Amino acid sequence: MxxxxxxxxxxxxxxxxxxxxxxxxxxxxxxxxxxxxxxxxxxxxxxxxxxxxxxxxxxxxxxxxxxxxxxxxxxxxxxxxxxxxxxxxxxxxxxxxxxxxxxxxxxxxxxxxxxxxxxxxxxxxxxxxxxxxxxxxxxxxxxxxxxxxxxxxxxxxxxxxxxxxDIYTGYAVCGPNYVYNFYIALTNAGVLSGLSRKQANAVALENLKGAAEFLELTGKHAYELLDINNSAGGVGIAAQHAIDASDFAAGIQNAVLAAVKRTTELGKKDE
Ligand SMILES: NC(=O)c1ccc[n+]([C@@H]2O[C@H](COP(=O)([O-])OP(=O)(O)OC[C@H]3O[C@@H](n4cnc5c(N)ncnc54)[C@H](OP(=O)(O)O)[C@@H]3O)[C@@H](O)[C@H]2O)c1
CATH class of the missing domain: 3.40.50.720 (NAD(P)-binding Rossmann-like Domain)
Structure with missing residues (x-):
């Protein structure tokens, strides 16, 4: 004990x-x-x-x-x-x-x-x-x-x-918020495509958990896993092209930078 x-x-x-x-x-x-x-x-x-x-x-x-x-x-x-x-x-x-x-x-x-x-x-x-x-x-x-x-x-x-x-606060501790936002965006995409809300939620949650576990299990970088999933001229690479053409990555990065900046501002107020 x-x-x-x-x-x-x-x-x-x-x-x-x-x-x-x-x-x-x-x-x-x-x-x-x-x-x-x-x-x-x-x-x-x-x-x-x-x-x-x-x-x-x-x-x-x-x-x-x-x-x-x-x-x-x-x-x-x-x-x-x-x-x-x-x-x-x-x-x-x-x-x-x-x-x-x-x-x-x-x-x-x-x-x-x-x-x-x-x-x-x-x-x-x-x-x-x-x-x-x-x-x-x-x-x-x-x-x-x-x-x-x-x-x-x-x-x-x-x-x-x-x-x-401060970086830890904005990136790590606020981290679940970014994931919740991604989850919402993904589930809405499922509903938009024609799945019920229940189906979309269940699939997205399972994919989130599974992808996280797979990253840990394989020890591979996500780029390598994308490479396996995105075959030549296939479905995955078509989605990848749409993601790359959007401000998806910049949106998340800007959110983290805004959170870090705000943490620092709040800390300064109390000095
Ligand atoms: N909540 C979160 O998710 C989270 C996450 C990370 C970090 N934090 C940080 O953790 C700290 C606490 O946040 P919290 O959300 O737990 O706040 P909270 O729920 O308001 O807790 C603070 C408690 O301490 C009491 N208190 C104030 N002065 C005291 C004193 N001198 N002696 C004994 N008790 C006293 C307050 O009583 P009264 O309400 O009567 O004043 C209140 O019950 C903050 O600095 C916050 O930024 C919070």
Whole structure:
């Protein structure tokens, strides 16, 4: 049986809940040794009733000190400076993982007024599936081995330099959005061609899953798989010609660049 980690979540909002739910499912955390503090009373009650977490209306200094991991799940517009200062004052040796968008490791360290073991992450939003990459930037005092089991309990993790966090947000974490858009476009194409909505949806989903699995299974680049599918003068190459003549690729690339740009803009507002 694997060892569980003791987690203290400061802020029990949507993202913290999704992370804890996945960690529970993977049995990396245990409800009775997981503490959540949220300033919203209703949230605290909901999390206690639904998951059996130990919930505290105010920060519990002793539990912050004994936790293996402190998950900072509040938002950039919340009073994160005051919160991190309170955590810093406990002199905790816990690994502190921040999901506060746009707030840098240097800003967190400065506001903590102490040497916390900080990791800044941008969590993926496919936590319930086990798929999806979170980007994690380790601070100087952080311990990669200690944070990895927890980070891997809600998907895959890519340890990246902090400068890549915005790119990761726009490309990887917003990634499912691009796929949903592609899925919608494809299913509409099926309906346009004469299939029922139900047929079109089912076929597109199966092709999405199958193509992803085939890419992984073969280890081939998608260009090579297209080459196999597109025979001389055939059906596939006719579709390929139409795709190549459209702004399909540029549309997706522009969407990613817009997401990265917006992430950077939002981060600058909070400096
Ligand atoms: N949701 C996503 O899909 C997603 C994805 C990636 C990253 N993120 C990032 O994750 C962070 C959290 O987002 P979220 O969507 O989970 O937001 P959220 O649902 O609004 O959660 C934040 C929670 O923290 C509480 N809170 C605020 N200040 C607090 C304090 N000092 N002590 C304890 N609790 C406090 C809030 O209470 P009140 O509501 O009463 O203020 C709220 O319940 C953000 O930086 C966000 O950008 C979110």
């Amino acid at each position: 694997q060892m569980t980690v003791t987690v203290y979540a400061v802020g029990g909002g949507q993202m913290a809940e999704a992370i804890l739910r996945a960690a529970l499912k993977k049995e990396v955390i245990d409800p009775s040794s997981t503490t959540v503090t949220d300033i919203a009373e209703q949230r605290v009650e909901y999390l206690r009733e639904k998951y059996g977490f130990d919930t505290q209306a105010e920060l519990d200094k002793k539990k912050l000190t004994t936790a293996d991991i402190i998950l900072l799940g509040i938002r950039p517009q919340d009073n994160w400076k005051e919160t991190i200062a309170q955590i810093g004052a406990t002199q905790t040796k816990a690994q502190v993982i921040s999901i506060i968008a746009g707030v840098t490791l240097a800003q967190l360290q400065k506001a903590s007024e102490s040497k916390l073991a900080l990791t800044r992450i941008i969590p993926n939003t496919l936590t319930d599936t086990g798929y999806g990459y979170s980007g994690a930037a380790l601070g100087g005092e952080a311990d990669r081995e200690l944070v990895t089991p927890f980070l891997e309990s809600f998907g895959k993790v890519d340890f990246i330099p902090e400068e890549q966090i």
